[in-house]
Amino acid sequence: xxxxxxxxxxxxxKGISRWxxxxxxxxIGSLYxxxxxxxxxxxxxxxxxxxxxxxxxxxxxxxxxxxxxxxxMHGLIMVFGAVMPAFVGLAxxxxxxxxxxxxxxxxxxxxxxxxxxxxxxxxxxxTLLMESGAPNFGWTFYAPLSTTYAPSSxxxxxxxxxxxxxxxxxxxxxxxxxxxxxRAPGMTLMKMPLFxxxxxxxxxxxxxxxxxxxxxxxxxxxxxxxxxxxxxAAGGGDPVLFQHVFWFFGHPEVYIMILPAFGVVSAIIPxxxxxxxxxxxxxxxxxxxxxxxSFIVWAHHMFTVGMPIAGELFFMYATMLIAVPxxxxxxxxxxxxxRGSMTFETPMLFAIxxxxxxxxxxxxxxxxxxxxxxxxxxDTYFVVAHFHYVLVPGAVFSIMAAAYYWLPKWTxxxxxxxxxxxxxxxxxxxVNVLFFPQHFLGLAGMPRxxxxxxxxxxxxxWISSIGGFLFGASQLILLFVVIKCIKGGKKATDxxxxxxxxxxxxxxxxxxxxxFATPPDPKLIHDQ
Amino acid sequence: xxxxxxLWLALTIAALTSMLSTSLxxxxxxxxxxxxxxxxxxxxxxxxxxxxWCVAIGVVVFGVMLWSIINHRKSKGAVPAxxxxxxxxxxxxxxIPFIILILMAIPATRVLTEAYDASESELDIQITGYQWRWxxxxxxxxxxxxxxxxxxxxxxxxxxxxxxxxxxETYLLDVDNxxxxxxxxxxxxxxxxNDVIHAWWVPDFAVKKDAIPGFINEMxxxxxxxxxxxxxxxxxxxxxxxxxxxxxHALPQDEYDAWYAGQQEQAAAARAxxxxxxxxxxALAQGEEIYNRTCVACHQAGGTGLAPAFPALAGSSxxxxxxxxxxxxxxNGVPGTAMAAYNRMLSPVELAxxxxxxxxxxxxxxxxxxxxxxxxxLLQEAQ
Ligand SMILES: [Cu+2]
Numbered sequence: 001x002x003x004x005x006x007x008x009x010x011x012x013x014k015g016i017s018r019w020x021x022x023x024x025x026x027x028i029g030s031l032y033x034x035x036x037x038x039x040x041x042x043x044x045x046x047x048x049x050x051x052x053x054x055x056x057x058x059x060x061x062x063x064x065x066x067x068x069x070x071x072x073m074h075g076l077i078m079v080f081g082a083v084m085p086a087f088v089g090l091a092x093x094x095x096x097x098x099x100x101x102x103x104x105x106x107x108x109x110x111x112x113x114x115x116x117x118x119x120x121x122x123x124x125x126x127t128l129l130m131e132s133g134a135p136n137f138g139w140t141f142y143a144p145l146s147t148t149y150a151p152s153s154x155x156x157x158x159x160x161x162x163x164x165x166x167x168x169x170x171x172x173x174x175x176x177x178x179x180x181x182x183r184a185p186g187m188t189l190m191k192m193p194l195f196x197x198x199x200x201x202x203x204x205x206x207x208x209x210x211x212x213x214x215x216x217x218x219x220x221x222x223x224x225x226x227x228x229x230x231x232x233a234a235g236g237g238d239p240v241l242f243q244h245v246f247w248f249f250g251h252p253e254v255y256i257m258i259l260p261a262f263g264v265v266s267a268i269i270p271x272x273x274x275x276x277x278x279x280x281x282x283x284x285x286x287x288x289x290x291x292x293x294s295f296i297v298w299a300h301h302m303f304t305v306g307m308p309i310a311g312e313l314f315f316m317y318a319t320m321l322i323a324v325p326x327x328x329x330x331x332x333x334x335x336x337x338x339r340g341s342m343t344f345e346t347p348m349l350f351a352i353x354x355x356x357x358x359x360x361x362x363x364x365x366x367x368x369x370x371x372x373x374x375x376x377x378x379d380t381y382f383v384v385a386h387f388h389y390v391l392v393p394g395a396v397f398s399i400m401a402a403a404y405y406w407l408p409k410w411t412x413x414x415x416x417x418x419x420x421x422x423x424x425x426x427x428x429x430x431v432n433v434l435f436f437p438q439h440f441l442g443l444a445g446m447p448r449x450x451x452x453x454x455x456x457x458x459x460x461x462w463i464s465s466i467g468g469f470l471f472g473a474s475q476l477i478l479l480f481v482v483i484k485c486i487k488g489g490k491k492a493t494d495x496x497x498x499x500x501x502x503x504x505x506x507x508x509x510x511x512x513x514x515x516f517a518t519p520p521d522p523k524l525i526h527d528q
Numbered sequence: 529x530x531x532x533x534x535l536w537l538a539l540t541i542a543a544l545t546s547m548l549s550t551s552l553x554x555x556x557x558x559x560x561x562x563x564x565x566x567x568x569x570x571x572x573x574x575x576x577x578x579x580x581w582c583v584a585i586g587v588v589v590f591g592v593m594l595w596s597i598i599n600h601r602k603s604k605g606a607v608p609a610x611x612x613x614x615x616x617x618x619x620x621x622x623x624i625p626f627i628i629l630i631l632m633a634i635p636a637t638r639v640l641t642e643a644y645d646a647s648e649s650e651l652d653i654q655i656t657g658y659q660w661r662w663x664x665x666x667x668x669x670x671x672x673x674x675x676x677x678x679x680x681x682x683x684x685x686x687x688x689x690x691x692x693x694x695x696x697e698t699y700l701l702d703v704d705n706x707x708x709x710x711x712x713x714x715x716x717x718x719x720x721x722n723d724v725i726h727a728w729w730v731p732d733f734a735v736k737k738d739a740i741p742g743f744i745n746e747m748x749x750x751x752x753x754x755x756x757x758x759x760x761x762x763x764x765x766x767x768x769x770x771x772x773x774x775x776x777h778a779l780p781q782d783e784y785d786a787w788y789a790g791q792q793e794q795a796a797a798a799r800a801x802x803x804x805x806x807x808x809x810x811a812l813a814q815g816e817e818i819y820n821r822t823c824v825a826c827h828q829a830g831g832t833g834l835a836p837a838f839p840a841l842a843g844s845s846x847x848x849x850x851x852x853x854x855x856x857x858x859x860n861g862v863p864g865t866a867m868a869a870y871n872r873m874l875s876p877v878e879l880a881x882x883x884x885x886x887x888x889x890x891x892x893x894x895x896x897x898x899x900x901x902x903x904x905x906l907l908q909e910a911q
Pocket of ligand 1: 657725761762765769772
């Protein structure tokens with residue numbers, strides 16, 4: 001195996017230049033993951049400010065303008081800085097090892113797509129220190145609040161979004177090129193692990209919609225600085241056009257953040273159930289169907305803008321349809337667990353919590369698709385609860401599951417299982433205490449994005465805040481576990497987990513700096 | 529896990545569940561309100577129907593999962609089965625959800641079609657969103673009649689918001705001038721905005737729609753019970769998005785008619801008052817009240833402003849400079865900024881008072897007393 005040939009390869013460079021100039025997929029994967037964790041803590045800090053202000057009725061800590069800056073920055077940083085880069089980091093680390101490739105197809109571009117990110121987020125975060133304050137128009141930045149009425153820092157926001165978009169597009173191109181060109185002999189498309197499949201489809205989504213996001217912010221830029229009126233009604237423009245273009249990006253974006261999560265969970269559940277994934281083919285087709293449907297449902301975010309009834313009906317039916325392939329996924333995971341031989345290490349706990357809590361987010365998603373009911377839910381805390389259920393115990397839990405699952409392969413040591421479980425249980429309790437009451441708040445009529453609320457919302461708000469503080473503090477355990485695991489611990493075997501299948505488990509732990517410089521033995525590639 | 533750790537875990541869970549359940553009891557009515565219109569009740573039924581479908585599906589799916597987690601664990605000696613891949617099963621769990629979706633879509637389509645039928649309204653009211661207040665304008669058949677139109681501002685005091693006074697029961701949900709409508713009449717709302725996008729929402733009517741500059745959206749309601757109904761702006765619209773509530777008084781027809789006639793009289797009286805003169809004391813008192821209601825969110829108490837978007841009024845070159853320019857700025861706003869045009873939001877008397885107030889407060893001491901007639905002259909000039 002490749003480990004035997006290590007002395008023929010150069011190892012990593014020393015010092016800071018290793019990280020600045022690296023073209024190694026594992027190093028770049030680590031950079032992405034650390035960067036995403038830093039952004040997770042930063043965005044989380046903003047969330048703590050939000051929850052602290054909402055702990056009691058009345059304004060205590062921040063003024064409404066700063067509160068709006070916090071909700072905006074929290075959303076932007078979590079979506080573009082925490083969740084997306086985390087999945088790109090996992091892709092960098094795992095895709096070459098899963099398909100038996102020596103590295104990513106375009107290693108220099110890989111370096112570049114990572115290293116422009118810190119600049120984008122430094123620029124975005126620096127707006128908090130500017131005289132005008134940070135963007136305060138919500139992460140969905142609806143015009144004209146984000147154009148005619150925006151703080152002057154909006155221009156920096158636009159530039160930062162452009163850089164993030166360029167980074168994502170380069171990352172996506174790299175993944176597509178790697179998966180389509182660099183699979184080891186014998187690794188046919190229908191033998192690829194589902195994580196690779198879901199990422200391949202995600203990469204196409206990224207290439208399709210990131211330019212649309214770039215387009216919409218450029219139209220904003222022209223409206224603000226060059227006197228155009230794309231979104232300015234007074235100049236003959238159309239504020240609703242903004243929402244159509246934004247959500248044409250925004251809805252597939254939701255699936256960009258969840259499809260790789262499906263891939264992670266589809267890897268973990270069979271491992272710890274010691275049983276093959278129930279329906280591999282149908283999982284691939286379901287992923288592709290979800291990706292296709294994600295392009296024709298965008299206006300379900302806009303049921304209250306006053307579309308004609310034909311539009312409302314079309315987007316309602318199309319949105320409901322997404323429940324079918326999503327259901328197929330959930331049923332397959334359950335069928336995989338059924339009559340398996342399960343153990344419950346930390347990755348499995350996170351994966352099971354993902355299936356349950358993501359499905360709950362799916363249920364509320366189905367409720368939101370019902371247009372007349374959406375008139376009541378829209379822009380309330382019910383929506384906040386819904387998308388946080390799919391994104392936090394959904395996407396974020398899957399990232400944590402992945403981190404625990406592959407950490408022994410990355411570091412060569414087993415992580416501290418007791419601390420891992422503690423992290424899981426505190427996160428699980430925290431996230432539910434945080435977000436479950438928000439369903440009630442929304443149904444009772446609390447609008448989202450308000451810094452202060454009427455008295456009947458007080459109880460559920462303080463409960464939600466307590467859950468938020470618990471969830472936030474628990475994430476420091478993860479940091480501790482990871483550092484501890486890098487420093488040492490019980491040696492990990494090559495296979496790490498008893499039930500683990502796939503090429504990444506055939507290389508040494510820790511994975512050598514270069515893997516699969518020569519293609520793996522085709523006999524090692526199994527049916528899925 | 530250690531026994532001690534288990535104990536702690538159990539205690540925490542017990543504490544959290546008891547906390548949750550007491551709150552649940554206190555607020556069990558925190559489900560979606562059934563409301564007071566046919567559409568709101570049908571929407572509620574639809575919501576509950578879909579909710580129960582989801583609960584049922586959840587019980588089955590999570591039930592199987594829980595069963596497997598309890599019984600099919602390695603520690604119990606479970607040996608993994610080898611079955612996998614079954615087209616039959618895949619078809620079953622594709623088709624059954626599809627059928628359930630059709631069962632959900634049928635009533636949803638029916639309710640939506642009803643909610644979209646705004647024809648044959650008996651009263652039309654134009655609602656305009658402003659940063660951060662609503663304007664209600666009752667549309668007339670006869671243009672010679674006195675027009676009823678007014679602005680509706682939140683009346684909760686800044687002291688309550690800043691925790692200097694105890695909060696009243698209707699904290700953040702009270703306005704100075706509520707919208708008044710008759711019961712059992714089809715009221716149509718024509719919705720637009722003067723600046724950014726807002727959304728007008730009263731949960732008890734199941735009516736929510738965006739107020740968008742350059743667009744006119746329509747919605748309607750038939751309220752069946754007299755009462756006071758409250759809602760809030762539902763689309764992020766800037767700093768005071770959380771502070772633009774909606775209050776609707778639904779009255780029996782005769783009470784509504786009396787109210788409407790009273791409003792017409794008031795409108796006529798206000799036009800007449802524009803020719804009166806006001807005293808310095810009255811102007812300052814009324815000006816302060818208007819400032820605290822309308823200006824304070826941006827220009828702040830003490831006129832300190834919030835640099836750089838919201839300039840200070842204390843020592844401002846505009847406020848201490850040429851009087852006509854100052855009035856002109858308040859009448860017409862500053863395009864491209866958050867400073868709105870107040871020529872229609874405030875009456876000539878109010879405009880005169882607010883200008884007088886800011887020119888003689890926060891350390892400004894121009895000594896100017898503006899009269900409604902001065903404002904009127906400028907307003908007429910603009911026309
Ligand atoms: Cu508003």
